[in-house]
Amino acid sequence: MSNLNNSTKAQLAERFRRFIDPEYVISDDETLRPYECDGLSMYCEMPMLVVLPETVEQVQEVLRICHREQVPVVARGAGTGLCAGAMPHAEGVVLSLAKFNRILEIDPLARSARVQPGVRNLAISEEAAAFGLYYGPDPSSQIACTIGGNVAENSGGVHCLKYGLTVHNILGVEMVTVEGERVQIGGEGLDSAGMDLLALMTGSEGLLGIVTEVRVKLLPTPERARVVMAGFDNVQTAGDAVGGIIAAGIIPGGLEMMDTHAIQAAEDFARAGYPRDARALLLCEVDGTAEEVQEHIETVETLFAQLGATSVRTSHDEAERALLWKGRKSAFPAVGRISPDYYCMDGTIPRGKLAQVLTEMDRMAERVGLRVANVFHAGDGNLHPLILFDANVPGEFEKTEELGGKILELCVEVGGCITGEHGVGVEKLRQMPVQFSDQELRQFNAIKDAFDPQGTLNPGKGVPTLRRCQEYRSIEANPEAVGA
Amino acid sequence: MSDISQQLREQILQARAGATKLDIRGGASKRFMGREPQGEALEVGRHRGIVSYEPVELVLTARAGTPLEEIVAALDEQGQMLSFEPPCFGGNATLGGTLACNQSGPGRPWGGSVRDQVLGIRLINGLGEELRFGGQVMKNVAGYDVSRLQAGAMGTLGLITEVSLKVLPKPGETLTLVTETSMAEAVRLMNERAGQPKPLSAACWHDGRLYLRLSGARSAVDATVRQWGGELLENDVAFWRELRDQRLGFFDGDAPLWRFSLRSSAEPLPLEGDWLIDWGGAQRWYRGDADRARLDALAAEAGGQVSLFRGGDRSGEVMPAQAPALRLIQQRLKRAFDPDGLFNPGRLYSWM
Numbered sequence: 001m002s003n004l005n006n007s008t009k010a011q012l013a014e015r016f017r018r019f020i021d022p023e024y025v026i027s028d029d030e031t032l033r034p035y036e037c038d039g040l041s042m043y044c045e046m047p048m049l050v051v052l053p054e055t056v057e058q059v060q061e062v063l064r065i066c067h068r069e070q071v072p073v074v075a076r077g078a079g080t081g082l083c084a085g086a087m088p089h090a091e092g093v094v095l096s097l098a099k100f101n102r103i104l105e106i107d108p109l110a111r112s113a114r115v116q117p118g119v120r121n122l123a124i125s126e127e128a129a130a131f132g133l134y135y136g137p138d139p140s141s142q143i144a145c146t147i148g149g150n151v152a153e154n155s156g157g158v159h160c161l162k163y164g165l166t167v168h169n170i171l172g173v174e175m176v177t178v179e180g181e182r183v184q185i186g187g188e189g190l191d192s193a194g195m196d197l198l199a200l201m202t203g204s205e206g207l208l209g210i211v212t213e214v215r216v217k218l219l220p221t222p223e224r225a226r227v228v229m230a231g232f233d234n235v236q237t238a239g240d241a242v243g244g245i246i247a248a249g250i251i252p253g254g255l256e257m258m259d260t261h262a263i264q265a266a267e268d269f270a271r272a273g274y275p276r277d278a279r280a281l282l283l284c285e286v287d288g289t290a291e292e293v294q295e296h297i298e299t300v301e302t303l304f305a306q307l308g309a310t311s312v313r314t315s316h317d318e319a320e321r322a323l324l325w326k327g328r329k330s331a332f333p334a335v336g337r338i339s340p341d342y343y344c345m346d347g348t349i350p351r352g353k354l355a356q357v358l359t360e361m362d363r364m365a366e367r368v369g370l371r372v373a374n375v376f377h378a379g380d381g382n383l384h385p386l387i388l389f390d391a392n393v394p395g396e397f398e399k400t401e402e403l404g405g406k407i408l409e410l411c412v413e414v415g416g417c418i419t420g421e422h423g424v425g426v427e428k429l430r431q432m433p434v435q436f437s438d439q440e441l442r443q444f445n446a447i448k449d450a451f452d453p454q455g456t457l458n459p460g461k462g463v464p465t466l467r468r469c470q471e472y473r474s475i476e477a478n479p480e481a482v483g484a
Numbered sequence: 485m486s487d488i489s490q491q492l493r494e495q496i497l498q499a500r501a502g503a504t505k506l507d508i509r510g511g512a513s514k515r516f517m518g519r520e521p522q523g524e525a526l527e528v529g530r531h532r533g534i535v536s537y538e539p540v541e542l543v544l545t546a547r548a549g550t551p552l553e554e555i556v557a558a559l560d561e562q563g564q565m566l567s568f569e570p571p572c573f574g575g576n577a578t579l580g581g582t583l584a585c586n587q588s589g590p591g592r593p594w595g596g597s598v599r600d601q602v603l604g605i606r607l608i609n610g611l612g613e614e615l616r617f618g619g620q621v622m623k624n625v626a627g628y629d630v631s632r633l634q635a636g637a638m639g640t641l642g643l644i645t646e647v648s649l650k651v652l653p654k655p656g657e658t659l660t661l662v663t664e665t666s667m668a669e670a671v672r673l674m675n676e677r678a679g680q681p682k683p684l685s686a687a688c689w690h691d692g693r694l695y696l697r698l699s700g701a702r703s704a705v706d707a708t709v710r711q712w713g714g715e716l717l718e719n720d721v722a723f724w725r726e727l728r729d730q731r732l733g734f735f736d737g738d739a740p741l742w743r744f745s746l747r748s749s750a751e752p753l754p755l756e757g758d759w760l761i762d763w764g765g766a767q768r769w770y771r772g773d774a775d776r777a778r779l780d781a782l783a784a785e786a787g788g789q790v791s792l793f794r795g796g797d798r799s800g801e802v803m804p805a806q807a808p809a810l811r812l813i814q815q816r817l818k819r820a821f822d823p824d825g826l827f828n829p830g831r832l833y834s835w836m
Binding site: 111160184188191200208221222350352379382415416418428435436437439446450462 | 538539540543586596597599600609613614616619621624627628630632634640641652653654672675678679680681682683700701702706707708745747748749766787788791804806807809810813814819821832833
């Protein structure tokens with residue numbers, strides 16, 4: 001860091017300490033270190049400063065100062081994101097919302113809750129349980145991830161097909177603009193007049209404003225939930241079976257698929273009784289009233305058997321249901337045991353293309369000498385290929401990253417997209433020009449300008465500048481030039 | 485069944501060159517909404533047809549001028565439906581207009597809104613650029629959600645030319661329970677019952693009667709009917725359709741029709757006049773003399789807002805006032821999409 005920057009840093013820290021508890025203005029390297037990355041730790045950057053304001057007024061003041069001084073601001077929740085969306089900016093301030101961790105109000109009759117952005121996703125459901133209610137979206141990081149981060153990424157989970165994403169489960173947000181102004185978007189009703197700014201904010205990756213409060217919808221906890229596990233001897237048959245369930249008019253609460261690598265890793269780890277020899281495994285959870293679950297479970301069991309399942313098992317109690325899910329829920333750490341490292345991708349594809357995509361992916365992986373395990377939100381087409389690699393082998397991460405990029409491009413090719421729920425962040429900037437034209441990217445940049453003309457909110461994330469797109473495209477066209 | 489997007493784009497480019505304003509029209513079923521339309525007609529009605537429909541993927545894509553009835557009929561053949569039950573307003577409503585005006589029917593609190601079910605769009609912006617956002621998959625978080633941003637924008641950001649939607653299977657069984665009760669009691673009951681894990685799919689109150697619709701697996705619907713009690717409504721499909729299309733007697737006549745979008749559990753508002761409560765309490769229709777400032781204040785207290793949906797003076801503002809910061813953001817967004825202000829000038833707000 002240059003002397004000029006050092007003096008900016010000291011001055012800025014000193015100004016923040018005038019209105020924020022000095023302990024919560026972090027400027028020394030040792031304390032800054034934990035903030036250098038989010039859940040995607042391959043991407044690191046030390047921030048200039050980290051602040052942890054405790055009131056909205058303090059957030060406003062931080063933004064006003066940074067706006068005046070044109071200092072980048074990167075909002076951060078729990079740092080569990082998987083696209084380097086919360087990676088700091090070297091000359092910027094990390095604005096942690098960690099102190100905003102209170103549930104302000106639960107309205108059981110209207111079935112909503114008003115919460116601060118740093119509240120953990122799962123904490124909302126835990127608090128609402130007393131009223132027989134819960135919050136729908138359940139990303140796998142729900143123990144740790146915060147609702148503010150969920151809004152920024154439009155997080156999903158395993159129940160999206162039936163219960164939707166974050167965008168479907170929030171009623172309003174309070175936001176502070178880059179200029180430091182506090183605005184209310186949405187409210188307690190189901191819609192508001194004018195453009196749907198709430199939808200625009202959801203998934204905007206901290207590029208448009210800082211969310212300081214969220215009103216979420218709460219759902220009645222289903223009376224009953226049961227899960228059917230089915231093994232298949234090929235992926236195509238399993239994919240068709242998913243289609244069969246949908247065609248029968250059933251929308252399962254959760255519908256997950258795993259491939260051979262994932263099944264074996266999960267079984268070694270969780271001992272859930274998964275069929276080790278299966279090429280694909282489906283977990284289909286049906287929830288609702290006791291009568292409905294009974295009716296639908298029978299249909300699902302029959303369909304799986306008819307549609308070529310080699311084994312079918314249904315949970316009979318909560319313990320068995322939890323056990324069957326345990327394998328799936330521990331799939332990521334389980335894969336972590338069969339390989340020194342893994343890299344989780346997040347493409348979305350039309351479900352009908354699954355077999356084609358998996359076959360093509362295996363071919364691509366084989367060509368570069370890597371293995372891929374797959375976990376698939378089969379109900380909504382969200383594929384998580386886990387590329388297995390060893391970071392200690394020189395060049396292997398680069399190879400992995402390249403394969404990952406190719407996989408995302410394949411997803412776009414078959415009519416899908418480069419990210420279903422993890423977001424673009426820094427990680428997928430290179431693939432944005434694959435999914436979008438220059439005109440579309442220019443439109444995104446114009447939206448950004450409408451909120452943040454100086455471009456100080458989470459710069460370098462989410463949407464590439466056109467200059468960078470041209471660079472990416474010329475690299476694609478002439479890959480030999482890169483190594484130089 | 486034709487694709488006239490090039491023709492539409494040409495007209496937009498000409499309008500831009502000649503500084504002409506454009507008035508987007510699909511089926512012209514919602515001309516009464518918003519402020520008075522201005523400009524040269526940009527007719528989208530002929531840009532119609534279902535482009536693709538994959539029942540097993542639960543995704544349908546259609547051109548913006550496709551009548552809803554055509555879409556509903558195609559879905560019906562496969563045992564599927566538009567879960568947001570959009571109003572057809574006499575049969576002419578189109579898919580594009582439904583999204584632009586964010587129109588959803590009685591099932592909205594449970595089946596989602598049109599905005600909730602949109603997966604992607606094609607749009608021609610004010611520069612005449614043909615853009616594609618979102619896609620045909622359930623989850624897509626790449627880039628800003630421009631598709632859903634259109635809901636309620638009333639065409640001010642560009643011409644929607646194609647929409648992809650999530651569709652859902654039809655329920656196995658649907659029944660409607662009717663109970664005689666007061667408005668206040670109905671609001672309480674609607675909300676209490678919506679908090680139970682039962683197959684409730686619509687809740688409306690009018691003229692002393694509470695209507696609760698149950699949809700789902702037959703066994704679940706039957707069991708809930710036994711638990712909750714009440715009279716079964718005969719010909720309930722017609723009732724919900726007439727409510728959806730605003731053809732119930734309540735909607736007759738020229739008196740101004742106000743729409744409140746509120747906290748579903750809000751106590752009845754202290755306003756004399758005729759009320760119809762839908763969306764389990766979250767959408768309330770009011771016909772009566774009223775001072776706008778008073779309505780706004782009452783709506784705000786109930787966590788929401790009020791608009792002049794139909795009738796009355798449509799040269800003034802009909803939508804609720806926007807806070808200055810939000811107004812500024814929307815004006816800037818308008819410029820980001822339509823720098824010359826071609827599309828639907830003044831339709832949403834006088835300042836847009």
